[in-house]
Amino acid sequence: MLIAKTVMQVAFASLCAFRNPPPTPVPVWNGPVSPKQIPAHRLFLSPDLRDLVVLVHTPPENRLQPKVIPLNIRFDPVVSVAVLPKQYDSSFTYQYSIANGSSGSDAIAGIFLVVGSNIEATVAEANKDWVGAVSIPALAQQSEIQSAERGRFVTWSVRGLDEMAHAIKPKSTQGGFAVTTALLPGFTTMYLAGRQIDVDEGGVDGVEVTAVMADVRLRTLSVLTLGPMFSKETSCAEILKNYRLGLSRLEDCAKDTKERDWLRAVDQLIDKQSCSTFRSDLRSLPSPPSPKGIEAEIVNCLRLVADATSK
Secondary structure (H helix, E strand, O other), X not given: OOOOOOOOOOOOOOOOEOOOOOOOOOOEOOOOOOOOOOOOOOEEEOOOOOEEEEEEEEOOOOEEEEEEXXXXXXXXXXXXXXXXXXXXXXXXXEEEEEEEOOOOOOOEOEEEEEEOOOOOOOOOEOOOOEEEEEOOOOOEOOOOOOOOOOEEEEEEEEOOOOHHHOOEOOOEEEEEEEEEEOOEEEEEEEEEEOOOOOOOOOOOOXXXXXXXXXXXXXXXXXXXXEEEEEOOOOOXXXXXXXXXXXXXXXXXXXXXXXXXXXXXXXXXXXXXXXXXXXXXXXXXXXXXXXXXXXXXXXXXXXXXXXXXXOO
């Protein structure tokens, strides 16, 4: 599924936009609790990972019964990104647009992009209805690719008290989300959040729920995308390892045979240790299946990496 572009830029549309089990200690709900059973947990994720299930005492028997708290993340998201080198310096502008398809029932009200911990940018651009920011602590964790390193968050949130007035509703698209930095592009995770979770219900320990929800991975939908990840001092081998992880993830999600074959060919090509060799080998890549699809933006980013690391 691709977004129609209104500017002459190649877009990346994520194929991997679905809910993965968050690597957290919150278990998945698997059935009723016996009256004689004392559960080790009171907080669970629903089997489809889209809701919280909280065990609360209900009168008159004072038995533990499950109460469902929606996480408000039933989206149908497509994330597009264009990575544009600046002409006057060695930085790049990462431009994003977010679409919420017709099969979604919730609106997108928050965006969390995992970026490299050494990002020097202090602000993020947004459209008139949203506000952007760059977090200071390096607490951001990946979900879409395997990485133990923690990064920082570039965040975008709806401006004002009425978050639903300007949220990205189903069947709509919003752009204008951007950050400019010297960091080179790589695969990363974008988390999408819905409206604020309502925990002010009878019998629910709001403090416990709020504490668990501090983990962004639990209350969001994760999407694979491209973003600012590496300084120019990062080794070529480390950067290309990231691309192989991202390409492998895309191969798992690809439904089109031509696209999967192309991704596999790129994966095999970048299994190199020398960026100088890799730069010349890029010329032998087969043409992307779609000139405005994810493959074209992957090639663009690989060329930007090769140019920057071979100087």
